[in-house]
Amino acid sequence: MTQHLFDQAIALTAQPDNHFSGHTSPAYANMVGPFGGITAAQALNAVLQHPQLLGEPVSLTVNFAAALADGPFDVVARPARTNRSTQHWMVEFFQAGQTVLTATVFTATRRETWGLDDEPLPVVPPPDQVAPPARQAPMPFVQRYELRPVTGDMPSVWDGSGSSSSLSQLWVRDNPPRPLDFAALSAMADIFFPRVFIRRAKSVPVGTVTMTVYFHADSEQLKATGSGYLLAQARAQVFRNGYFDHTAQLWNEAGVLLATTHQIVYYKE
Amino acid sequence: MTQHLFDQAIALTAQPDNHFSGHTSPAYANMVGPFGGITAAQALNAVLQHPQLLGEPVSLTVNFAAALADGPFDVVARPARTNRSTQHWMVEFFQAGQTVLTATVFTATRRETWGLDDEPLPVVPPPDQVAPPARQAPMPFVQRYELRPVTGDMPSVWDGSGSSSSLSQLWVRDNPPRPLDFAALSAMADIFFPRVFIRRAKSVPVGTVTMTVYFHADSEQLKATGSGYLLAQARAQVFRNGYFDHTAQLWNEAGVLLATTHQIVYYKE
Numbered sequence: 001m002t003q004h005l006f007d008q009a010i011a012l013t014a015q016p017d018n019h020f021s022g023h024t025s026p027a028y029a030n031m032v033g034p035f036g037g038i039t040a041a042q043a044l045n046a047v048l049q050h051p052q053l054l055g056e057p058v059s060l061t062v063n064f065a066a067a068l069a070d071g072p073f074d075v076v077a078r079p080a081r082t083n084r085s086t087q088h089w090m091v092e093f094f095q096a097g098q099t100v101l102t103a104t105v106f107t108a109t110r111r112e113t114w115g116l117d118d119e120p121l122p123v124v125p126p127p128d129q130v131a132p133p134a135r136q137a138p139m140p141f142v143q144r145y146e147l148r149p150v151t152g153d154m155p156s157v158w159d160g161s162g163s164s165s166s167l168s169q170l171w172v173r174d175n176p177p178r179p180l181d182f183a184a185l186s187a188m189a190d191i192f193f194p195r196v197f198i199r200r201a202k203s204v205p206v207g208t209v210t211m212t213v214y215f216h217a218d219s220e221q222l223k224a225t226g227s228g229y230l231l232a233q234a235r236a237q238v239f240r241n242g243y244f245d246h247t248a249q250l251w252n253e254a255g256v257l258l259a260t261t262h263q264i265v266y267y268k269e
Numbered sequence: 270m271t272q273h274l275f276d277q278a279i280a281l282t283a284q285p286d287n288h289f290s291g292h293t294s295p296a297y298a299n300m301v302g303p304f305g306g307i308t309a310a311q312a313l314n315a316v317l318q319h320p321q322l323l324g325e326p327v328s329l330t331v332n333f334a335a336a337l338a339d340g341p342f343d344v345v346a347r348p349a350r351t352n353r354s355t356q357h358w359m360v361e362f363f364q365a366g367q368t369v370l371t372a373t374v375f376t377a378t379r380r381e382t383w384g385l386d387d388e389p390l391p392v393v394p395p396p397d398q399v400a401p402p403a404r405q406a407p408m409p410f411v412q413r414y415e416l417r418p419v420t421g422d423m424p425s426v427w428d429g430s431g432s433s434s435s436l437s438q439l440w441v442r443d444n445p446p447r448p449l450d451f452a453a454l455s456a457m458a459d460i461f462f463p464r465v466f467i468r469r470a471k472s473v474p475v476g477t478v479t480m481t482v483y484f485h486a487d488s489e490q491l492k493a494t495g496s497g498y499l500l501a502q503a504r505a506q507v508f509r510n511g512y513f514d515h516t517a518q519l520w521n522e523a524g525v526l527l528a529t530t531h532q533i534v535y536y537k538e
Contacts, residue, residue, distance in 0.1 A: 058512055059479045059533050061330040063373050065350035065357040080361065080368040081334035086478070086535075088334040088371055090359065092349065099349040102357055104332050104371050106479055106533070108511070113538055115509040116468060118435050166387050199385060209355070210328045210375055212481045214514045214533050216507040237518065238485040238526045240384040242377070243327055245483045245529055247516055249506065257507045260514055262531050264328050264375070264483050266355075269382055 004178045005144060006187070009038050010045045012075060020046050020075040022093075024068055028141040033067045035141035036208045037190030039093075041183040043103040046077035047089050048182065054079075054087040055109040056219055057182050061212045066100045068093070073100065085109045110218050121255035124150045127171035127229040137193075145191060146175045148229065154193055155201040162202070166195045166236035166246070177227035180252075182215060185222065188230060188250060189213045189261040195236035195246050196267045204269050209243070211263040217256065225252040242266060273447045274413060275456070278307050279314045281344060289315050289344040291362075293337055297410040302336045304410035305477045306459030308362075310452040312372040315346035316358050317451065323348075323356040324378040325488055326451050330481045335369045337362070342369065354378045379487050390524040393419045396440035396498040406462070414460060415444040417498065423462055424470040431471070435464045435505035435515070446496035449521075451484060454491065457499060457519060458482045458530040464505035464515050465536045473538050478512070480532040486525065494521040511535060 009025035028038035040062045047053060074094040081088040086108040093101035124130075130148035137154070152168030172191050174184060194206040217225075234248035243264050250259045278294035297307035309331045316322060343363040350357040355377040362370035393399075399417035406423070421437030441460050443453060463475040486494075503517035512533050519528045 059332075061373060061479070061481060063328075063357050063375055066352065080371050083335065088332050088368065090361075090371055092359075099357065102349050102359055102373050104330060104373055104479075106332055108535075110510040110512070113509075113511050113536065114469070115507075117507055117509075118468075118504065119506045199387075200383070210330070210373075212330060212531065214531070216509050216512070216514070218510065235387065237388045237529050238384075238386055240382075240386075240485050241379040241487065242382050243379070243485070245485070247529070247531075260506050260516070260531070262481065262483070262516075262529070267382065 006174055006178055006184060010041045010183050012042065012045055012049055014049065018076050018078045020049065020077065021072060022075055023072045024070050026140065028144060030139050030141055036064060036211065037187035038141065039068060039101065040190060040211060041187040043091050043101060044105060044186045045183050046075045046091055047105045047107065050077050052079050053107060054082060055085065055107040057105060057215050058108050059106045059212065059214050060103065060186060061210065062101065062103045063210045064208055065102055068100050069095055117257050119249055119257055121231060121251045122169060122233060124169055124231060130171060144175055146173050152198055155197060158201050158203055160200060160202045162200045163198050166199050168192060168198065169231060169233045171229040172232050173227060173229045179227050180222045180225045182222065185215065185250065185259055186213055188232065189259055191232055192234040192246065192248060194265055195234065196239060196244055199236065199239065204267050206265055206267045209264045209266050211261065213259055213261045215259050217258040221256060221258065225258065228253045230258065275443055275447055275453060279310045279452050281311065281314055281318055283318065287345050287347045289318065289346065290341060291344055292341050293339050295409065297413060299408050299410055305333060305480065306456035307410065308337060308370065309459060309480060310456040312360050312370060313374060313455045314452050315344045315360055316374045316376065319346050321348050322376060323351060324354065324376040326374060326484045327377050328375040328481065328483050329372065329455060330479065331370065331372045332479045333477055334371055337369050338364055386526050388518055388526055390500060390520045391438060391502060393438055393500060399440055413444055415442050421467055424466060427470050427472055429469060429471045431469045432467050435468050437461060437467065438500065438502045440498040441501050442496060442498045448496050449491045449494045451491065454484065454528055455482055457501065458528055460501055461503040461515065461517060463534055464503065465508060465513055468505065468508065473536050475534055475536045478533045478535050480530065482528055482530045484528055486527040490525060490527065494527065497522045499527065
């Protein structure tokens with residue numbers, strides 16, 4: 001069986017002393033350089049592959065320090081602190097001796113406790129009743145996902161009119177389908193096109209600077225999600241002087257909120 | 270003039286090679302160890318004090334790797350990557366040779382661009398029409414803030430009944446008042462009592478594990494805010510298996526959204 005393109009893309013080769021080597025994936029290329037989601041998944045994967053890993057991911061913050069050049073990169077993933085049931089990681093990517101990414105990861109062994117979802121799955125039609133996008137963006141990574149935009153899709157007319165809301169909701173899964181895991185969820189947390197496009201209906205240079213993902217599900221809940229769709233919802237809060245944020249959620253079809261995520265995106269003009 | 274307790278608390282002494290030394294502040298003590306907000310402000314301050322700083326903070330992620338012991342700590346703040354107008358920082362706190370905090374900070378020189386607030390100031394009574402809390406929590410840091418809870422205050426009866434909503438809104442400023450800056454804003458981003466208390470009306474052990482702050486204002490906008498109140502609003506999204514998150518916003522009285530922030534909090538039972 002051929003390995004899924006996602007697994008090929010995030011593969012890292014272990015090296016001595018907390019080092020790993022990786023390679024950007026043409027299959028997950030964006031306009032310039034790789035899709036940020038795949039880079040986030042690679043950063044998380046360094047922790048997941050590390051022999052000293054304790055528990056499962058609870059949070060991930062990835063800072064995109066420079067555009068990754070197509071080609072190889074070096075990874076250092078260091079357990080900065082290991083407690084009884086929790087662990088704090090620092091991750092750094094290097095190309096040509098320069099830092100191109102920094103990340104921190106928090107992992108923990110989780111125990112069953114009282115719980116409650118405060119953000120229910122929005123009322124939306126199921127994925128099989130939602131059509132794929134009318135137009136497909138030309139970047140290779142977009143073909144790696146099945147997208148079913150429910151509301152707030154990419155503008156169809158770029159006339160500067162803009163939408164009155166920055167809310168987008170879409171169903172998403174890997175293409176071809178692949179059982180969900182933490183790495184795939186990290187990548188899908190970055191699936192949203194830039195909120196500035198929907199609000200302005202104007203194409204301006206953009207780039208995610210930092211993204212945080214909170215994992216509310218353990219591996220069993222991800223396994224139960226299988227290769228089903230996730231409902232991904234994002235909304236901007238502020239656009240100001242070159243940077244905007246968005247806050248986002250990802251539920252599975254059963255309505256379990258698997259992850260919440262936030263990012264800051266640079267924009268020009 | 271005596272220095273404000275906040276400035277005393279976040280003071281760091283520069284040491285060679287990206288090192289600083291700091292000290293926990295009894296004035297900002299929490300139940301056990303320091304108020305997380307003051308620790309976050311200290312982490313940011315290491316970057317703000319660093320001679321190589323470029324621009325102003327845009328994002329801060331602080332990971333509380335272990336409870337800080339009362340006493341001195343060592344800080345390493347390293348500019349991992351410096352671009353033309355942006356910079357990525359890695360910060361680490363040590364006590365007794367062990368990592369107790371990790372952080373990443375993104376700074377940038379900002380330019381005026383198109384902008385828009387997507388999250389307006391909620392309709393709430395102004396601070397002078399809101400009474401201070403009926404009961405004051407016993408932790409010293411609480412006395413360092415003037416609090417005017419609008420909605421979702423700490424439960425008055427701890428009978429396990431819980432509120433149907435995890436939303437809290439409160440006006441907050443330093444006590445005594447102090448002109449707002451990035452460090453103070455970082456601390457206030459952690460002003461919310463744990464969402465699990467409001468949802469359960471039950472006291473369980475808790476501790477913030479990681480917090481991210483996005484700064485949407487530059488120093489001029491903070492200056493314009495002066496020593497006025499901020500409206501702080503927080504809402505949980507998920508409580509599950511030992512960890513819950515919250516997503517929060519901080520506006521000034523003029524309605525400018527100054528910061529958005531998120532955190533993951535550990536809870537027992």
